[in-house]
Amino acid sequence: MRKKIVAANWKMNLNLEEGKSLVDGILAGLPALTETKQVVIAPPFVHLAQTAQQLQGKANITLAAQNCYSEASGAYTGEISASMVKSVGAGNVIIGHSERREYFKESDALLAKKTSQALENGLRVIFCCGEPLEIRDADTQNEFVEAQIKAGLFHLTAEELKNVVIAYEPIWAIGTGRTASSQQAQDMHAHIRNVVAAQYGKEVADDTSILYGGSCKPSNAAELFSCPDVDGGLIGGASLKADEFLGIINAMMSC
Ligand code: PGA
Numbered sequence: 001m002r003k004k005i006v007a008a009n010w011k012m013n014l015n016l017e018e019g020k021s022l023v024d025g026i027l028a029g030l031p032a033l034t035e036t037k038q039v040v041i042a043p044p045f046v047h048l049a050q051t052a053q054q055l056q057g058k059a060n061i062t063l064a065a066q067n068c069y070s071e072a073s074g075a076y077t078g079e080i081s082a083s084m085v086k087s088v089g090a091g092n093v094i095i096g097h098s099e100r101r102e103y104f105k106e107s108d109a110l111l112a113k114k115t116s117q118a119l120e121n122g123l124r125v126i127f128c129c130g131e132p133l134e135i136r137d138a139d140t141q142n143e144f145v146e147a148q149i150k151a152g153l154f155h156l157t158a159e160e161l162k163n164v165v166i167a168y169e170p171i172w173a174i175g176t177g178r179t180a181s182s183q184q185a186q187d188m189h190a191h192i193r194n195v196v197a198a199q200y201g202k203e204v205a206d207d208t209s210i211l212y213g214g215s216c217k218p219s220n221a222a223e224l225f226s227c228p229d230v231d232g233g234l235i236g237g238a239s240l241k242a243d244e245f246l247g248i249i250n251a252m253m254s255c
Contacts, residue, residue, distance in 0.1 A: 003209050004225070005165060005232040006252045007040035007126060008239030009066065009094060010047075019047045023054045025242030031253050033060035039249055040064050040092055040126070041239075045080055052089030064092035064126065067100060070113035082114075082121035093118045094234075096128045096152055098171045108151035115152060115164070124163045126211070126234065127152055129192075133172040141170070145188060146195050158200045165209045166192055167234040173214025175236060182223045182230075185212045189229035218247025225255040 014022065023041065033039060042064035043051050052063055069079035085093055095118060096111040106114075111127075118125045129148040131141040145168065153164060168188050173180050180188075189210045197205035212224050213234035224230050232252055238244040 001036050002207050002231060003036050003038055003165075004252050004255065005038045005040060005209055005211060006245075006249050007064065007092075007094075007167075007211065007232070007234045008042060008245055009097070009213075009234055009236050010041075010043045010239060011066070011099070011236060012044060013240055014043070014047070016047060016050060019043050020050060020054065022240065022242055023051055026245055027054065027058065027061075029242065029246045030058075030061065031250060035060065037252055038062070042066050042092070042094055042126075048085070048088045048090055056089075062092060063090040064094055065090050066094050066097070068093050068095075068114060068118055068123075070110055070117055072117065082118045082123055085118075086121050086123055090123070092124045092126055092165075094126045094128065094167075096148075098128060098130055098169060098174060102171075108148065111152045112155055115156070119156070119160050119163055124165065126165045126167050128167045128169055128213070128234070130169040130171050130174075130214070136170065136172055141188065142191050145192065149192060149195050150199075154199055158204050161196070161200055161204055162207065165211060166196075167211040167213050168192060169213035169234060171214075175215070177215050179215040179217075179220050179224075180212070182227050185224055185230055186227035189227065189231075193229055216248060218244055218251065221248045221251035222254060225252055 039061040065085040068082045100106045131144045135144045193205045209231040211232045211234045216233040217238045
């Protein structure tokens with residue numbers, strides 16, 4: 001049975017003290033998670049060791065880095081390797097967020113390498129895709145997202161893909177307060193699942209969790225997560241306040 005997941009992406013927010021209180025607040029109100037209803041927290045790198053300690057011994061709530069580098073080690077000043085992420089106690093990494101693609105010019109080829117590095121080091125990858133507004137306006141979002149999935153993931157084996165979660169985040173919905181309608185999300189998620197099925201077969205596609213991201217909040221989460229192909233969310237702004245993030249977790253629990 002495929003997993004439902006609500007993942008927090010703090011982006012470049014919160015100092016260590018603020019991060020600690022946020023995690024304390026989430027843990028204080030956390031419902032009983034299960035193997036198929038999980039939570040992931042992706043703070044900035046400098047928080048990882050502290051957050052790992054806070055999550056120690058807690059079931060089905062795990063830690064993610066927001067990025068890692070494509071090489072194993074070496075002279076790459078300022079970068080963080082997948083093995084370092086793993087060694088600090090994080091089991092997941094976000095790869096290919098639209099902000100990385102846009103502001104840091106991360107290419108499909110680089111993201112494919114990062115994905116392999118992460119998987120080789122035993123991390124689960126949350127692989128992001130999603131179209132900008134002009135592509136949505138031109139109604140070519142299906143082709144656009146399909147190309148991102150093929151370029152970033154199709155070099156993987158079916159076995160490797162089991163450790164990949166896909167996050168569909170339409171760029172026009174990220175941080176804008178403008179959410180995709182549940183129909184738009186469902187249509188794209190079904191398309192992504194078909195794209196995965198065409199390459200890896202229906203069984204693999206049915207087991208792949210596909211999260212929605214983009215202005216997801218407690219008031220719209222339940223409707224989005226009720227769509228048959230929407231398996232949870234990647235949450236930015238609303239993950240920075242314990243009560244809002246818990247509201248979204250509770251929406252997942254009720255779906
Ligand atoms: P948002 O961000 O929830 O603030 O729109 C989502 C994301 O970029 O992961």
